Amino acid sequence: MRELVTGARRIVVKVGSSSLTTASGGIDEQRVGELVDVLGRLATGGREVVLVSSGAIAAGLSPLHLPRRPRDLATQQAAASVGQGLLIGRYAAGFARHGLQVGQVLLTADDVTRRAHYRNAYRTLRKLLDLGALPIVNENDTVATDEIRFGDNDRLAALVAALVDADLLILLSDVDALYTGSPSDPSSRRIAYVETESDLQGINIATPSKSKVGTGGMVTKVEAARIATGFGIPVVLTAAPLAGAALSGDEVGTLFRPADSRPAARLFWLAHATAPRGRLHLDPGAVAAVVARRKSLLPAGITAVDGSFAAGDPVDLVDAAGAPVARGLVNYDAIELPALLGRTTGELAAALGPGYEREVVHRDDLVLL
Structure with a gap:
């Protein structure tokens, strides 16, 4: 099954806020640099890469002297306004070391739930890839309201993977794999493969993120894996420091096996990308x-x-x-x-x-x- 990883030509990689920023907010230069180097080598090696990156709100916390992720929408949008520019600037500088140009694509839920917007997003992403640029996608937190928010970028990443007809989705977080229980419990064991829905029976995945800067948890990642594998896209769930090993096909993280056939794109859109x-x-x-x-x-x-x-x-x-x-x-x-x-x-x-x-x-x- 690891051949699904090493043979993938078009790859969508999603990274969470807690994997990019310090515990108090602000960009962690070392973490961003390590991820950029992994993806830069991948892109210059002939693979197409789309990065779905959280972290705009988290990156804006420290500059605005906010101790934790704000709960009210207006302050979240203000933090995103400051943080998004800082984040994309770090990415642009990092990928430039590999001779790569990046293109920022900010989306709201409307952009993938309305058919006309959905097609327009596809054309933009497709043209960036055709021109040799590396698209960096994030939710447009500065304008998204409660009614049109994704709530986390895991679902967004799954929809983007289907949108660009990806061969592989990598979900990076602060947990190195899916476990039978809490990762901190010594009796829990790593689940290497999820081939069918029955493999998830009896597993407690209802554990929210403990990060002060992130929003997702294991539930959102497993749901994103369900969406992507339902479209025939294999998914690897692992920790950001293991991204290089995962993309090399090493036995790390959890690999979700894709469905044997892909549904009609129109019906997939109707089921997963509409409200x-x-x-x-x-x-x-x-x-x-x-x-x-x-x-x-x-x-x-x-x-x-x-x-x-x-x-x-x-x-x-x-x-x-x-x-x-x-x-x-x-x-x-x-x-x-x-x-x-x-x-x-x-x-x-x-x-x-x-x-x-x-x-x-x-x-x-x-x-x-």
């Missing part, structure tokens, strides 16, 4: 039709509508208990649907015209969750 604008409540018959028989959703099977959305927006399809069973692109505005519920398409066409003889969500625009 639902509303919810359609389905009766049991409609749930069975959509989930078991992979049918389109018709007005007759909908019992209620939540949210404010327009035709073409993503919505969640939920069962009687309110649990999402699918996500799809809706063909009606939210304001239109209440008058259509429980009625057949034939009835609607006769009463309102042939334009209403259509699915609420077509099966080609629907993905099961």
Whole structure:
């Protein structure tokens, strides 16, 4: 399985705040330099590298005399405004030693959840790689609001890996691998491979980051691995100081085996890179039709509508208990649907015209969750 690592040509590397900064905030020059040297050698050796880097807020803490990561959004944005320039400056100087130009790409959740923005982000990243530059991606913390934040860069890295059609995703943190329990517990053992979801059964991964500067934890990293491997991309989880060893194929960290086939990019985008604008409540018959028989959703099977959305927006399809069973692109505005519920398409066409003889969500625009 390590051949999945050594044979990868296009690699996305994600590094967390705690791996780049000091405990009190501020950039750790040595850590950044070591990571740059590893990735610089990789890029000059004929591989394409995209770096997803946290650390903007953390890098701004010390210059602004902030003792810890602030909780309020305005101060976080101020710290990011100061820190992002410092961080990209260090990267630019470091990669220049290897003869490499870097390109900064700042994204919000909207940039990967709205289809038009998603395509534009792809074109930018693709052109940077074509021109021989090394893209450095981060969430645009200076403008992101609570409603449009990723919350951590692990999910962003997984989506970027799928966006650029990567061959490998490396998740770097302050923990060297996934363990059966707390890494500090002597009875815990390192999990070298995760081949199927069953390999994660019984493992306590609900441990948040203890860093004063980071936001993620093992939960977000495993979820990112699920997203990427679901798109057929292998994932290695390890500590930043072991990045060189991991990229050389050494037996370090945890390797998540990818799915055997990649889903259609459009359906992957719908499942993982969209935020639902509303919810359609389905009766049991409609749930069975959509989930078991992979049918389109018709007005007759909908019992209620939540949210404010327009035709073409993503919505969640939920069962009687309110649990999402699918996500799809809706063909009606939210304001239109209440008058259509429980009625057949034939009835609607006769009463309102042939334009209403259509699915609420077509099966080609629907993905099961």
